[in-house]
Amino acid sequence: MEAAFPRRLHPYWPRLQEKTRSWLLEKRLMPAEKVTEYADGLCYTDLMAGYYLGAPDEVLQAIADYSAWFFVWDDRHDRDIVHGRTAAWRRLRFRLHRALDAPTDHLHHEDPLVAGLADSVGRLFAFLPDTWNARFTRHFHDVIEAYDREFRNRVAGRVPTVAEYLALRRLTFAHWIWTDLLELGAGRELPDRVRKNPAYRRAALLSQEFAAWYNDLCSLPKEIAGDEVHNLGISLVTHEGMTLEEAVDELRRRVEECITEFLVVEQDALRLAERLDDGTVRGKDMGEAVRICLGNMRNWFSSVYWFHHESGRYRVDSWDDRSTPPYVNNEAAGEK
Template sequence: MTQLDSFSVPDFHLPFGNSKHPQAARANAEATAWAVQHELVSNAVEQFAGIGFGHLAGRVSGEVPYERVVLLAEWMAWSFVLDDQHDHLIRTGELAAWRPVTEAITEHLETGRSDRAAALGNPLVNGFIDLCDRIMAGMGEGNAARYRSHVPLMLHSLDQEAGNRRTGGHPSVQDYILMRRHSSQILPMMDMVEAGLGIDLPQHVHDLPEFQDLTASALDVISWGNDVFSLPKEHACGDNNNLVSLIAAREGCTLMAAVQLVEARIQARIEEYLVAERRLFQVVDADGAADPSVRAALDRYVRSYEDWMIGADLWQRYECTRYSDERFAAGMESAYTRPDLVSVA
């Protein structure tokens, strides 16, 4: 028997409500079709659709217009392919092919064009260009600036993950947590939801320590929960980028004991989120010159964070086949992964 033979994901007791967009299933189908059209997947399309990115988009989007739910679902579909393709290159030792792709993505993000002929024509790059142009067209100045800053951080975090796997070492828990906030790929998606809700909070609100504490708490709750859901796959393939595996190695305990420790961390982080929320509103309300519209927008933004925390949990438990798929649990690549999607020229 292995350490995970009796593994099950605990209930994280998230004290938030959630509702899903009534057309989430339609968004899932449309995002799947988009991924096929852009040649991100060509086989096992039904398995790819089983990830349920449209359902996740529908759970975290609140009352945004349907076309923005679909756009978010398409970005999520692209993001899962990005993650799986990066994993494939790590497994095959072909990471040299990764840099031209990320450089082309970054160039388009910064300039609105990409002149890197080696990467143009790659489905990941073309898919990003299509998405990025439509995403930016629906964003205010502040939203767009944050999105532009978050995508490169996301890409850099994947390089950090590759480095961790290459050395086989274990980063400190704090270093891992900081990296995981970006490798979760959530921040650009949060930017999209903020824009879809018509919210563009002033940068000075984002810069408040209480706001940053709130954001960090929400990201940690989501990311650490995902580490528990994805533990069987990552343990099976020797991926050390997982909080449970890291704590087990650091504490010298079993994986199941480490799951309990991570569960306790998640519960404590939820409480810290609620404290940060109260402190944030106290700071804003104490500012007599604060614009009432900013206060209302902040209230909606906080509700969006709660949608993300509970929505991601419900999606993983009930609407996503990714973490229950036998290939995934065995540490194998997904059947829809295209070995030729990114290759060394």
Template sequence: MHEMTQRDELAAPAVLCPFAPRISPHADAVQRWSLHWATRHGLLDRPGARQAFARARFANLMARAHPDAGEAELRLATAWLISTFVLDDLLERALVRDPEPARAAVAEVVRLLRDQQPAPILATALGRPLAAALGEVWRRTEPRVGAAWRERFVGHVADYLAGTLWEAGNRAADRPPLLEEYRRMRHHSAATDMFFDLIEPMHGIELPRALLEDPDFDAARRAAGTVIGIFNDLISWPKEAAIGDHHNIVFAMQREHRLSLPDAVAAAVAEHDEHMIEFQVARDRLETRHWDDRAAIIGITDLVHWIRGNLDWSLESGRYSSEDLPAQRRPSG
């Protein structure tokens, strides 16, 4: 599928990241809690699952994305992250093997969040452990937020699940996506919008309408999500190449523009950096207009934390090989 004979010639690319790293002092405590939580819910019963979970350090990603949140809030965010990873893995395997029950499961997840009551079919579709975990995290989140937030969040969860269905359908058909199609759907499958929404219950705020309706805020969120999605592609393409998965911006650029693998990686880095600059410009304009609104500043600042936190978590997580990890660089001058 890909020119893997060039694999050893590729150095890890340096990506632009001008933000300083931060991490919550609660990270280690939440990591210990998360292992107990995932075990209690039966999410780590597969062979080697506990060891892989400990290496992944999911709590560190949430502790970096929300360094100023309290320990209880970081526990909730980490439970969302774990549940989403487990759901993603289940759907990826199930949709290829038996697509109809998996599609029913997607519909039931959205129904759970919209109706706030799990349907009996949910446990059958997802398995009781994951269904119970999702039900718990939603029950813990729902009292923290209002109706407008719930509607926005559920819509973003539905978008993420639609992206997952799209990817799984392509894998089942061995269909490589076109570049523009991939860019559009990657924004959904990366699940960044739903996790950006969780900034609000993590801090006990709801973003003001003036910020939500600000075009620069939409641009900043979209750019932040794109930066995270491309960075994740830059560190995961060797794994995806090894299993023949087409879903990576590096491969889409390689196919569509007839690039060598090193040139495709370089093109993806350049696109990452363009969106990083776009994010900075939008963020600076937002901070000028909303500097006196605490909720708005938190919502903007945690986007910065998410971008930098995703990078640092990738460097320390056992989910990736150290030789595949891009370095980071600051702007010159």
């Protein structure tokens, strides 16, 4: 893994880390003491700086702030489940949908999470045409609804079947959001004929599936400690009759298959870029944009790998309470 996918970081990374830390404070997304103690060690900016290489600094900053927001949202979702805050979650869900549709109307919302989404997506929407913005918006509406399905499963203690989980995970991990953002890094919206090309789409999916299964593998101890029901390993144990050891082996097998298949399909996608580069200015730009996106799909493997080994998000054995991450705020907005 480390040899096939060498680690790289965007040169803006040190400044990125500093500015995202300031943004979390400014938007009140994490308490000041938690930002000071945990923000850098969580490595959220490292993850994005290892992914969207070649992106202009201001683009990478917008993506990194959005990514940090996403992690905070994921933690709020988790805490709302753990503390049985069904009404608070429902209220947040609808507010996020509205903020996504009209970011400028929600920049000063009373809930920092709603205002933070409005600020971050409003900045993302400044770089590419409205058609890209509409696609991103549509994809993120789907993610919000997938989080609601996870909420209901977890409150009911219902472990989804493997097939259900595989479909839902592509949404809760936001596969198509992170893939959409590749185009911001390349500075060009890709047309449907390119994005839906089987080689390009398969390469994108494999990079995201690797991340999802590697995340499930690394977060399994944390999620077992927290009585989670949403993890492929847990679905395999519950519905396929596997032992925990067998489920871990299956997760590893899936991770390895993603790597092996990506290395093959990557070549097919590079040939697509060559065909697009037909000697015209437009063709040259399109071929280069595809190569940038493919290069960053490749970077996602190493960035995800190192993130899971370095981020404090997965060091469950070092927590005072294995079921309660020390970096989270256990309060919902406006209530205990």
